[in-house]
Amino acid sequence: DKLEWGPNPRVMSVATEQSIVVLRRTLLAARLRDTVAAVQLSQTEVAVSATDGSWPSRSVTTEMKLTGLDVSAANLLLWNGQDAEVYDIDTAGGGALPRTASFPSPSASMALNRDSIFRCGDRK
Numbered sequence: 001d002k003l004e005w006g007p008n009p010r011v012m013s014v015a016t017e018q019s020i021v022v023l024r025r026t027l028l029a030a031r032l033r034d035t036v037a038a039v040q041l042s043q044t045e046v047a048v049s050a051t052d053g054s055w056p057s058r059s060v061t062t063e064m065k066l067t068g069l070d071v072s073a074a075n076l077l078l079w080n081g082q083d084a085e086v087y088d089i090d091t092a093g094g095g096a097l098p099r100t101a102s103f104p105s106p107s108a109s110m111a112l113n114r115d116s117i118f119r120c121g122d123r124k
Contacts, residue, residue, distance in 0.1 A: 029066070033112075034073040036089060040066060048076055048089060048097065060087055060097050072112040075100075079110050086117070 002015040010025040028040040035052045043065045049057035064080040071077070076087040076097060084105040087097040107119035 029069045031069060031071045033071050036071050036073055038069055038071040038076055040069060046076065046078065056094060058095070058097055068110060070110060070112045072114065074115070075112055077110060077112050077117060079105060079107060081108060082106055084110060084117070084119075 001017075002013075004013050004015075005011065006013060006022070012023045012025075014021045014023070026043055028042075030039045031037070032051070035050055035054070036048065037051050038046055038048045040046050041059070044063065045059055045061045046066070046069055047057055047059045048071065049055075060076065060078070062078055062085060064078065064083060064085065066078055067080050069076065069078050071089075074089055076089060078085045078087070082104065084101075084103055084107070085099055086101040088100045089097060105119055105121075107121040109120045111118045
């Protein structure tokens with residue numbers, strides 16, 4: 001059996017007689033704003049909940065491999081450096097959060113402020 005770091009510190013490989021596994025370290029994001037918390041559970045899943053318990057926790061699964069998220073009292077913003085998605089936090093209903101927008105956004109960083117989205121890309 002063999003355990004080695006890859007070409008950078010975010011990659012590790014494990015080789016056994018039966019298989020080879022490559023592991024990639026992923027940093028998960030979390031945000032807390034107003035009374036809403038969002039926590040990234042995996043590369044494609046985010047949990048959203050009310051910190052005051054006023055509505056049940058919900059999760060969002062996307063096809064994007066996420067690189068960031070932000071949350072406001074009304075919306076959840078997810079992005080991957082190429083595309084972005086906005087979800088409505090419907091505090092009255094249950095079930096999945098409805099996606100209200102998706103758009104191309106080659107942005108390294110994004111933020112929500114009320115009903116506005118701010119983005120930063122290409123060091124601008």
